Amino acid sequence: MRRRDAVGLDEHTVSQTDRTREHLIETYRKKAKHYDITSRLYPVPGYPQRTQRLRAVQALGLRTGDTVIDMACGTGLNFPLLQKAVGPGGRIVGVDLTDAMLACAQDRVKANGWGNVSLVQADAAGFDFPAEADAILSTYALTQVPECAEVIAQGTAALSAGGRWAVLDLKVPGSTPGWLAQLGTATVRPFASIDQWIMRRPWEAIRAAMQEGLADFAWTELFFETAFLAVGSRGRSVSMDPESSSPSAEMGG
């Protein structure tokens, strides 16, 4: 009988997942030093990545003093936008699996003199989200995490009431010509598991998990359906009405 781990994956899947993860870390170790430059060509030259990032950060509705988690933050390309939104009184927690990507993020933090950024080396799957975060962001990363649906659920549980989750990532277009489909897949090609990525359709798992767990969920397809922005907020608790027999509840999606 196959044993299952904490998030319900069986032994076979776990060892396959471990191998994929090791490969992924190795790949990003090699990419880290030049990531900021090469990401401008990501997934192809001229791709409106900066506009998409801006849109994702705006969707978080951040206010001065907020705490935001940047899940799989890489070298911290989102940090300038997040800093602008939360100000020096706010807090940014950058989480990533790859040490070399975090080292670049640390250089960015130091170069900018930001005193409000904490960096954590961790796997998104099983990450212990700090409680009462105001927002969680993940850009161009979560579809690479096999347990993406669990990450959405765990993040949601840690959000403060009304706190927002935003995921920006690539996907395979539904009904577009082959050359456009390549845009959505170019990014994951280095991980050798492109076929698995396409078959797994992780953007669908992300969509379902966010739709289930978050209120006012919104899904927007971007740039010829090669990317998506998914956003929602943690429902506000409804307090128990002493006159009523209704239990207190949290409103999801």
Ligand SMILES: C[S@@+](CC[C@H](N)C(=O)[O-])C[C@H]1O[C@@H](n2cnc3c(N)ncnc32)[C@H](O)[C@@H]1O
């Ligand atoms: C394409 S980069 C995106 C980085 C950054 N979010 C950005 O927008 O530039 C993907 C990042 O996801 C990280 N990553 C992949 N799988 C992860 C996991 N399971 N847990 C945490 N980080 C992960 C990689 O280390 C890498 O830094």
